[in-house]
Amino acid sequence: MTKILVADPDPRSQQDLRALLSQRGYxxxxxxxxxxxxxxxxxxxxxxxxxxxxxxxxxGMQLLHQVQSLHPETAVVLLSAFGSVQxxxxxxxxxxxxxxxxxxxxxxxxxxxxxxxxxxxxxxxNQALKTALDDRLRLDNxxxxxxxxxAIFKTVKAVAQARTTVLITGESGTGKTLLARAxxxxxxxxxxxxxxxxxxxxPETLLESELFGHVKxxxxxxxxxxxxxxxxxxxxxxxxxxxxxSSPAFQVKLLRVLQDRIIERVGDTKTIPVDVRVVLxxxxxxxxxxxxxxxxxxLYYRINVVSIEMPPLRERKSDVQTxxxxxxxxxxxxxxxxxxxxxPAAITTLLAAPWPGNVRQLENVVERAVVxxxxxTIDAADLPAQLRNRGDAGPGPELAVDDSAxxxxxxxxxxxxxxxxxxxxxxxxxxxxxxxxxKLLGINRSTLFHKLRKLGIR
Ligand SMILES: Nc1ncnc2c1ncn2[C@@H]1O[C@H](COP(=O)(O)OP(=O)(O)OP(=O)(O)O)[C@@H](O)[C@H]1O
Ligand SMILES: [Mg+2]
Numbered sequence: 001m002t003k004i005l006v007a008d009p010d011p012r013s014q015q016d017l018r019a020l021l022s023q024r025g026y027x028x029x030x031x032x033x034x035x036x037x038x039x040x041x042x043x044x045x046x047x048x049x050x051x052x053x054x055x056x057x058x059x060g061m062q063l064l065h066q067v068q069s070l071h072p073e074t075a076v077v078l079l080s081a082f083g084s085v086q087x088x089x090x091x092x093x094x095x096x097x098x099x100x101x102x103x104x105x106x107x108x109x110x111x112x113x114x115x116x117x118x119x120x121x122x123x124x125x126n127q128a129l130k131t132a133l134d135d136r137l138r139l140d141n142x143x144x145x146x147x148x149x150x151a152i153f154k155t156v157k158a159v160a161q162a163r164t165t166v167l168i169t170g171e172s173g174t175g176k177t178l179l180a181r182a183x184x185x186x187x188x189x190x191x192x193x194x195x196x197x198x199x200x201x202x203p204e205t206l207l208e209s210e211l212f213g214h215v216k217x218x219x220x221x222x223x224x225x226x227x228x229x230x231x232x233x234x235x236x237x238x239x240x241x242x243x244x245x246s247s248p249a250f251q252v253k254l255l256r257v258l259q260d261r262i263i264e265r266v267g268d269t270k271t272i273p274v275d276v277r278v279v280l281x282x283x284x285x286x287x288x289x290x291x292x293x294x295x296x297x298x299l300y301y302r303i304n305v306v307s308i309e310m311p312p313l314r315e316r317k318s319d320v321q322t323x324x325x326x327x328x329x330x331x332x333x334x335x336x337x338x339x340x341x342x343x344p345a346a347i348t349t350l351l352a353a354p355w356p357g358n359v360r361q362l363e364n365v366v367e368r369a370v371v372x373x374x375x376x377t378i379d380a381a382d383l384p385a386q387l388r389n390r391g392d393a394g395p396g397p398e399l400a401v402d403d404s405a406x407x408x409x410x411x412x413x414x415x416x417x418x419x420x421x422x423x424x425x426x427x428x429x430x431x432x433x434x435x436x437x438x439k440l441l442g443i444n445r446s447t448l449f450h451k452l453r454k455l456g457i458r
Contacts, residue, residue, distance in 0.1 A: 005041065006030040013102065018030060064091065069339045087099070139156060144322070148316060167280050168281040168309075170310030196241060209266045240280045241282075252296070
């Protein structure tokens, strides 16, 4: 049933509108001030608001703004006994569906109401279409309009139901972990656990007990039996991240599990069958790692059954804007500013940046902009300076080089401070993960380790 809210302090006016509109079969609610008006609006099922310009508690224009930010598809018709032409023009410009002078002729009201309701129905329809479109452009929480992402969505949908091992490759921050989760969420295993293990973070012996479990007394410190992640993931999915940096001995063990689907707890000879879907990820070029002998060839073939390569963000420009808008909606809502939007200059800046930290970096940039921006628009000035100036999007704050302070230092010495700040910032950005930090900084891991030692950063 079509629902109309009358927000007017004048009881006569409320009465007239009620008599007129209930004849037409509309459901009518009448309130006399702003706070009362906000309650029914909050439910989101009001189709049309008829509102007096002089509404106590904020005024009709204020209510118009509220409606537009809360429920843009709800139409608003403003009423006024003293309305001037300027008021009418201002109201229409702000998006009111109509403006009626009081006292109003019944016909006039009915025409305005019909027209406004038509407009609101059209807007709802558009909104529904947009949501349906959004569904095609996302897979679970993974958003992507780029044709390569669409192809990935297709692959994921095709293999989600099977127990096939899936290998996800791609640079840091391209969405490998997110995709692994989507794969699980779309499978029949979704009720069972999704268990994540970072294989690059643990020394080999610990990793082994972490994955396969151990029995009491298997090694010093093994004071009780421990269930491993493979068993914990029973019926579900185990996600082995950073597989490219695992040790050769671990690779042999993993190969056995993948071949035979059985595990042995450390210190035990009993074999335990496991029904687990294995998804692996790496930001390394595994083929290259095989060539140089860092990764076992037989394991590579075993895990490379279905492989998905996440393209770097710089190679999918159409996704930059889609993702930026996606993150903006999320963070703006989180920070209670649902009407925030990007200025055209901000979009241009985002599109021009090279995004070495990929989607993770874009996500951080948008959150930072939401927090820093004043008003309803995120402008280019709300984006990190590196993004604007050099078109180079390194992490962290701008570098203030104060060249007014005394005579210049030799260049090499002068660069030590900024270099340390950039590295420390990158590490902070990645929660201390050196591999990720090196990626963000565009240097390889050993260069980063060398610099950490040289600068005494721990
Ligand atoms: N297509 C996408 N749609 C929405 N959010 C995304 C997308 N890709 C990545 N993200 C978000 O970006 C961030 C980084 O993604 P994720 O952690 O999956 O990357 P990753 O490739 O696993 O990185 P790493 O190699 O560092 O582990 C996450 O917050 C994730 O939610
Ligand atoms: Mg990851």
